[in-house]
Amino acid sequence: MEFVNPLTGFRLDGRRPNEMRHIRGEVGVVANADGSAMFEMGNTKVIAAVYGPREVQNKSQQLNNQALVRCEYSMANFSTGDRTRRPKGDRRSTEISLVIRQSLEASILTHLMPRSQIDIFVQVLQADGGTRSACINAATIALADAGIPMRDLVTSCSAGYLCTTPLLDLNYVEDSAGGPDVTVGILAKTEKVTLLQMDAKLPMDTFENVMQLAVEGCKAVAQYISEVLLENTKQLESRRGM
Amino acid sequence: MVGLSSGEKHFIRGGIAQDLRSDGRQRLNYRPVSVEVGVIPQANGSARVRLGATDVIASIKAELGRPDPLRPDKGKVSIFVDCSPTAEPKFEGRGGEELSTELSVALQRCLLGGKSGAGAGIDLSSLMIVEAKICWDLYIDALVVSSDGNLLDALAAAIKVALSNTGLPKVTVDLGTAPDDQPEVDVSDEEFLQFDTSGVPLIVTVTKVGRHYIVDATSEEESQMSTAVSVSVNKRGHICGMTKRGGAGLDSSVILDMISVAKHVSEHLLSVLDSEIAVAEAAAMS
Numbered sequence: 001m002e003f004v005n006p007l008t009g010f011r012l013d014g015r016r017p018n019e020m021r022h023i024r025g026e027v028g029v030v031a032n033a034d035g036s037a038m039f040e041m042g043n044t045k046v047i048a049a050v051y052g053p054r055e056v057q058n059k060s061q062q063l064n065n066q067a068l069v070r071c072e073y074s075m076a077n078f079s080t081g082d083r084t085r086r087p088k089g090d091r092r093s094t095e096i097s098l099v100i101r102q103s104l105e106a107s108i109l110t111h112l113m114p115r116s117q118i119d120i121f122v123q124v125l126q127a128d129g130g131t132r133s134a135c136i137n138a139a140t141i142a143l144a145d146a147g148i149p150m151r152d153l154v155t156s157c158s159a160g161y162l163c164t165t166p167l168l169d170l171n172y173v174e175d176s177a178g179g180p181d182v183t184v185g186i187l188a189k190t191e192k193v194t195l196l197q198m199d200a201k202l203p204m205d206t207f208e209n210v211m212q213l214a215v216e217g218c219k220a221v222a223q224y225i226s227e228v229l230l231e232n233t234k235q236l237e238s239r240r241g242m
Numbered sequence: 243m244v245g246l247s248s249g250e251k252h253f254i255r256g257g258i259a260q261d262l263r264s265d266g267r268q269r270l271n272y273r274p275v276s277v278e279v280g281v282i283p284q285a286n287g288s289a290r291v292r293l294g295a296t297d298v299i300a301s302i303k304a305e306l307g308r309p310d311p312l313r314p315d316k317g318k319v320s321i322f323v324d325c326s327p328t329a330e331p332k333f334e335g336r337g338g339e340e341l342s343t344e345l346s347v348a349l350q351r352c353l354l355g356g357k358s359g360a361g362a363g364i365d366l367s368s369l370m371i372v373e374a375k376i377c378w379d380l381y382i383d384a385l386v387v388s389s390d391g392n393l394l395d396a397l398a399a400a401i402k403v404a405l406s407n408t409g410l411p412k413v414t415v416d417l418g419t420a421p422d423d424q425p426e427v428d429v430s431d432e433e434f435l436q437f438d439t440s441g442v443p444l445i446v447t448v449t450k451v452g453r454h455y456i457v458d459a460t461s462e463e464e465s466q467m468s469t470a471v472s473v474s475v476n477k478r479g480h481i482c483g484m485t486k487r488g489g490a491g492l493d494s495s496v497i498l499d500m501i502s503v504a505k506h507v508s509e510h511l512l513s514v515l516d517s518e519i520a521v522a523e524a525a526a527m528s
Binding site: 029030031032033036043047048049051057072074076077078080081083085088089119121122123125126 | 281282283284285288294295297299301303305322324326327328329330331334335336339381383385387388389390
């Protein structure tokens with residue numbers, strides 16, 4: 001299958017190889033949560049809610065020198081094309097929960113909140129490839145909305161390699177084509193990598209290009225997220241009458 | 243989980259007794275309803291309904307299936323509710339399962355009628371394509387994104403709106419010559435038939451706090467309730483189903499009174515929802 005048109009160089013959905021899908025972020029979508037956000041990357045749509053820092057619910061998990069960060073990823077029954085009813089806590093969602101938690105823990109200043117707990121819940125409403133990235137981006141905004149101290153924004157984006165072209169931000173069709181899928185998460189300012197995952201094989205020098213492309217995608221997402229957060233802060237400020 | 247001090251509890255109860263609740267509403271007023279349609283593009287129909295801070299999404303997927311041999315002239319509908327942990331941390335893991343099941347069963351009871359399917363709020367015979375051979379299976383999936391009380395009413399409203407947003411593809415059937423031939427089915431991807439939702443009921447939950455009834459209780463008010471009766475009422479004022487929740491016992495005359503309150507409130511709610519649906523459909527078209 002032609003994933004990149006050899007004549008025009010456009011992808012199946014009309015994007016250029018280094019073009020991201022349309023992204024949109026919204027702060028404060030769940031009223032009762034301490035912080036929440038919605039993030040869309042094309043047709044992928046996720047909601048993240050953050051509760052905490054609060055008292056540790058299960059005392060045996062309490063850490064005396066830092067905060068306990070927990071994460072749960074769940075998919076709605078209607079999020080995929082074919083309707084499936086999946087049990088909670090299957091291997092895939094456990095793995096994604098772990099990945100999200102680890103990449104965000106890198107930026108949370110957990111040592112400032114000992115003996116407390118921060119819960120991050122991400123809910124996928126629509127899945128069209130790149131749910132991991134979208135979840136991390138949504139969770140970053142939600143953490144910022146909750147006022148959790150962080151070193152930096154963690155943003156994520158994926159890239160792949162199909163038809164001898166590195167492609168940014170794969171959608172579901174491109175993702176299931178069998179080519180490599182590199183998901184990268186970075187700390188936006190320091191440009192340190194907190195998440196890196198790849199499946200399928202890829203020559204060393206190509207990998208460098210694909211990863212570079214994904215990092216560029218992360219930076220673009222970070223730019224957008226900081227705009228969203230700034231806009232939100234300005235609104236909060238004007239509501240306070242400042 | 244709502245943690246309230248005794249002063250706050252007293253304030254909530256006192257406000258209800260004086261017909262001025264803590265958010266400024268009267269006892270029989272709903273919070274403002276906001277409706278959005280077509281939120282899930284892959285589904286046949288979908289809707290998002292917000293009642294104050296309560297936020298639910300309902301999606302409807304239609305698949306072709308075989309009717310139940312015991313009820314050859316009716317289609318099949320199943321309702322599943324899922325409580326997302328984003329709504330409340332206690333829904334984490336399997337924590338939301340009990341509430342999800344309670345809500346699914348209550349919705350099934352109020353919208354789909356008994357086992358025989360007779361008296362169902364949703365007209366199951368309109369899902370029939372060829373008797374005893376082909377019918378539509380409707381899968382109604384609802385997700386609670388944010389919860390601040392009165393989930394059942396919000397879910398029923400979301401399902402009603404999602405059904406009115408649902409387009410079922412037009413199906414042409416070639417029955418074949420032999421009577422036991424598997425019929426050939428052609429599903430159109432251009433022509434859609436609108437689903438008739440005028441008979442689909444709404445649910446009004448009347449919550450008893452102290453000696454008074456309130457509708458559309460927030461989670462703080464729900465923590466103070468003694469009992470709640472959920473009544474599903476359709477446009478003609480018929481009662482399609484009922485559930486009582488909460489531990490305290492109720493006098494049967496009180497139940498009848500609560501039902502008449504629910505019926506009275508449902509008229510107003512139906513007209514509000516109908517106009518919201520019209521606005522949302524117009525917004526989705528533009």
